[in-house]
Amino acid sequence: CSSRQNPQDFHEAPHKLSSIKKVIGVVSGKGGVGKSMTSALMAVEMRRRGYGVGILDADITGPSIPKLFGIHGRAMGDENGIWPIESRMGIDVMSINLLLEHEEDPVVWRGPVIAGAVKQFWQDVIWKDVDFLFVDMPPGTGDVPLTVFQTLPVDGIIVVASPQELVSMIVGKAVKMAQMMNIPILGVVENMSYVECPDCGKQIKVFGESHVDEVAAKYNIPVLAKCPIDPKLAECADQGLIEVYGGQYLNAAADAVQALLK
Ligand code: ADP
16 A cells, blocks of 8 residues: 555646647756756757657746747737747747746746746647657756646656766655656766867866766666767857757767657
8 A cells, every 4th residue: 555646646737739748857956057958959859850849948947948049039828828939940948038028037936936837838838749848847856846747747857967966966866756756767967077178089077077877876777968068069058059059969868758659
């Protein structure tokens, strides 16, 4: 006999015009480690593979998805619901920044209001023909991400961490949260793992040796990628041109996501 309730019981239904096959949550222990970057690059890779893709920017207090794609417009609503904005490649994006009058306006909301906004992004936004909806989660494993997980039927989680963090603790917390929700962890993406010398190609471990392999082995989850700090990536991101970035570091992560459809 288990006292754990079935989390499926709590999930909200998406908009009646939405068609979403798989929902992938991208989580991190704290801000600034590259969670949004990973969400965006994963979406781009799945789009390149020919899938219908959406990104739900649930990082309400630090929304950075629209900027990565160079999207500055206002999302339109009509009697049916709210329509996401399409990126150049045809990725559907919804973010609080697309609803604010001025995108620089800070969002100073308390947890339940933030969770309510994410719920609306799920219930009131029309996600048409989306094979993979990437959810850029609020950072951490606190109340807000937990509520989001209870609202959305997440099919798999990708954990993003950087080598300078206490990776063991972050992965451990993510694993516990995922177990509580009965959601599989697809694996860990280590970001900012090294810098490659442009002259000799040597990898410099700016933040010291990585512990991600041993931590992942401890929890029996795969390491999906070790992404370098790449000035080209930062440049593309700053210019809103994430879709033209050519790095292929997330291929294994994309394979793991693609496998969810089989
Ligand atoms: P988070 O979503 O975890 O808060 P972001 O994805 O917004 O973090 O990344 C934080 C900053 O670091 C951004 O300015 C981004 O452009 C930069 N960044 C992230 N990953 C890399 C990388 N691998 N190479 C270069 N810059 C990166």
